[in-house]
Amino acid sequence: MYNIKSFKGFNWIGFFTLYKKEVKRFFNVFAQTILAPAVTTILFYLIFTLSMDRDFLVSGSHSYSQFLAPGLICMSIMQNAFANTSSSILISKVQGNIVDVLMPPMSELELTFSYCLGGVTRGLLVGFSVAALMYPFVSIQIYNFFIIFIFGLFSSLLLSLLGILCGIWAKKFDHMASVTNFIILPLTFLSGTFYTIDRLPELWRFLASWNPFFYMIDGFRFGFLGYSDSNLTIGFLILFLCNLFLLIYTIYVFKRGYGLRS
DSSP, X not given: OOOSSHHHHOOHHHHHHHHHHHHHHHHTTHIIIIIHHHHHHHHHHHHHHHHSOHHHHOOSXXXXXXXXXXXXXXXXXXHHHHHHHHHHHHHHHHHTOTHHHHSSSOXXXXXXXXXXXXXXXXXXXXXXXHHHHHTTTSOOOOSOHHHHHHHHHHHHHHHHHHHHHHHHHOSSHHHHHHHXXXXXXXXXXXTTSSSOGGGSOHHHHHHHXXXXXXXXXXXXXXXXXXXXXXXXXXXXXXXXXXXXXHXXXXXXXXXXXXTXXX
């Protein structure tokens, strides 16, 4: 008899099945989950490049449009990775079909990786779509593709994990809206997406240094421009540790069944 718990106990069939289910879920509404966020980000780009005091917000040898583009791409990656995992789990809970995920012989490790990879996939797809739509408006240059990939991956992974935890915690859509509006969006907008933090007063620069979203945006932007407001190594370590902590904690929450089995 074939044992699905192969490869040293990891249920690869269950893992890929749940991952494909997550990908098909957002591809079924492609216009809403991929196209709409990309168009919204392009509108952000056009509004800010046309209306803001560009000389004040950015410094260095790059134009404001070149400075803004990587930040908006990373912002779209983060927001959509979070939206994918949080909405998937919350909708399953509200509709009562979360049992279909919990009943199969899948461990907490397999559940975490499946949901995470689904969020990462959507986040990176939206980021690529935004970059493609921006290309006619700004000359997008690549300084280091490996750094772009690493920080894009870390950003989408971190927000996917946060989305899973928020989806498990939330009992209704109002709870999720509160997290999005009062935590995710403020941290994103105050992360240096639209400006360089060396223009900020000392207190706000200090607060920005405690915002992990700042290191995502800054490291991702460095991959395009070769310019950053922080130490890239420190940013990498902070994001690595944040991802590791959230990964372990998410696995623990799945194992306990908090918010899922009650």
